[in-house]
Amino acid sequence: MEKLETSNLKLGIISGGQLGKMLIQEASKWDIITYVMDNAEDCPARSVASHYQKGSNVDFDSVYEFGKMVDVLTFEIENVNVEALKKLKSEGVNILPDPGILELIQDKGLQKQFYESNGIPNSPFKLYDSEKAIVEDIEKGVLQYPLVQKLRKGGYDGRGVAVLTGPGDLGKLLPGASVVEEKIEIEKEISVIVARNKKGEIENYPAVEMLFDPTANLVDKLICPSSLTAEQSEKAIRFAGKIIELLDMEGLLAVEFFVDSKGEVIVNEMAPRPHNSGHHTIESVLTSQYEQHLRAILNLPLGSTKIKLPSVMVNILGAEGYEGPVVYEGLSESLAIEGVKIHLYGKKATRPYRKMGHVTVLSSSLESALEKAEKVKQLIKVKSWKKS
Ligand SMILES: Nc1ncnc2c1ncn2[C@@H]1O[C@H](COP(=O)(O)OP(=O)(O)O)[C@@H](O)[C@H]1O
Numbered sequence: 001m002e003k004l005e006t007s008n009l010k011l012g013i014i015s016g017g018q019l020g021k022m023l024i025q026e027a028s029k030w031d032i033i034t035y036v037m038d039n040a041e042d043c044p045a046r047s048v049a050s051h052y053q054k055g056s057n058v059d060f061d062s063v064y065e066f067g068k069m070v071d072v073l074t075f076e077i078e079n080v081n082v083e084a085l086k087k088l089k090s091e092g093v094n095i096l097p098d099p100g101i102l103e104l105i106q107d108k109g110l111q112k113q114f115y116e117s118n119g120i121p122n123s124p125f126k127l128y129d130s131e132k133a134i135v136e137d138i139e140k141g142v143l144q145y146p147l148v149q150k151l152r153k154g155g156y157d158g159r160g161v162a163v164l165t166g167p168g169d170l171g172k173l174l175p176g177a178s179v180v181e182e183k184i185e186i187e188k189e190i191s192v193i194v195a196r197n198k199k200g201e202i203e204n205y206p207a208v209e210m211l212f213d214p215t216a217n218l219v220d221k222l223i224c225p226s227s228l229t230a231e232q233s234e235k236a237i238r239f240a241g242k243i244i245e246l247l248d249m250e251g252l253l254a255v256e257f258f259v260d261s262k263g264e265v266i267v268n269e270m271a272p273r274p275h276n277s278g279h280h281t282i283e284s285v286l287t288s289q290y291e292q293h294l295r296a297i298l299n300l301p302l303g304s305t306k307i308k309l310p311s312v313m314v315n316i317l318g319a320e321g322y323e324g325p326v327v328y329e330g331l332s333e334s335l336a337i338e339g340v341k342i343h344l345y346g347k348k349a350t351r352p353y354r355k356m357g358h359v360t361v362l363s364s365s366l367e368s369a370l371e372k373a374e375k376v377k378q379l380i381k382v383k384s385w386k387k388s
């Protein structure tokens with residue numbers, strides 16, 4: 001990493017959302033020159049990046065030209081033009097994680113086939129090209145309610161997922177190629193973030209437990225350490241390690257799991273990048289997920305993932321009823337509480353349930369962190385002088 005040692009390393013990040021912003025904040029500690037590409041000129045990462053390039057992550061030419069500007073290219077979202085990445089790779093650009101891994105993960109159908117062919121527990125599934133074929137299989141009794149339908153491509157934050165509990169829900173079916181899977185009786189949703197470098201070193205973060213907001217279907221609170229049994233947590237960590245090794249991946253991989261009503265640990269999906277479920281690591285773990293991603297893609301020794309203090313993370317979401325220029329309420333009251341760390345992403349406009357920031361609450365016990373996090377949730381409101 002000669003270029004790192006001479007403060008001459010150009011790191012490109014495709015898309016400039018909050019994950020890109022926090023990655024750049026870590027990169028700047030090592031004096032890395034950061035390039036970010038995003039179509040939105042007011043994207044969160046622009047304020048911290050060394051260079052901003054306007055361009056679309058799904059557009060071949062934008063991605064190709066951006067890749068030519070940097071020494072190492074990475075991404076903070078899955079929705080990237082893979083053809084452009086492959087061409088860049090064939091021309092010697094260092095892209096991490098590898099475009100082939102991104103291509104697999106972009107498609108939930110390929111992901112499911114990967115789990116199945118490698119003996120990794122996941123919910124039973126079938127692939128479909130159209131809604132019509134799903135309805136036919138329901139009528140034939142091949143599929144039985146309750147079912148979960150997921151678009152193979154493009155879904156995020158619960159968009160692109162439909163839960164069907166009976167014939168009355170048929171109207172919820174989403175158009176396009178999809179995976180239909182058995183609905184799991186979910187006891188807990190957890191995530192394990194794991195990192196691997198070129199040398200093959202692997203480090204995992206402790207499992208974290210997600211609590212979802214039932215209306216928005218977004219992560220509401222994230223708890224670390226989780227309430228898993230030692231056996232469950234070992235299993236999840238083992239599967240995450242097995243997956244990153246099978247993928248021969250360099251970088252950070254977040255693996256989402258369900259724990260079902262029988263206590264079984266089942267893989268849901270994965271993301272080859274820093275993840276919403278790892279925000280707490282900035283303050284509560286010795287090495288943040290962003291620093292770990294840099295260590296992994298630059299083939300540096302991976303950092304320790306020891307927990308410093310128990311933590312609870314809450315997303316700061318746009319309040320219902322407001323859409324437009326942002327006004328934050330309750331920041332000062334929240335900052336008066338010990339252990340409250342506020343992150344505002346810098347999105348200029350709010351809308352209901354938009355992820356505008358997050359708060360990590362650190363405390364000597366998880367119980368007290370939870371109490372404080374609930375207080376913060378009540379205090380911080382993202383409004384606008386414009387009503388929607
Ligand atoms: N097979 C399933 N059974 C029950 N609930 C599911 C299943 N698959 C997904 N879900 C629920 O839907 C949420 C979103 O699904 P996910 O595949 O993680 O999509 P996204 O890419 O939007 O995160 C999950 O976090 C979980 O709450």
Ligand SMILES: [Mg+2]
Pocket residue numbers: 256269
């Ligand atoms: Mg998910």
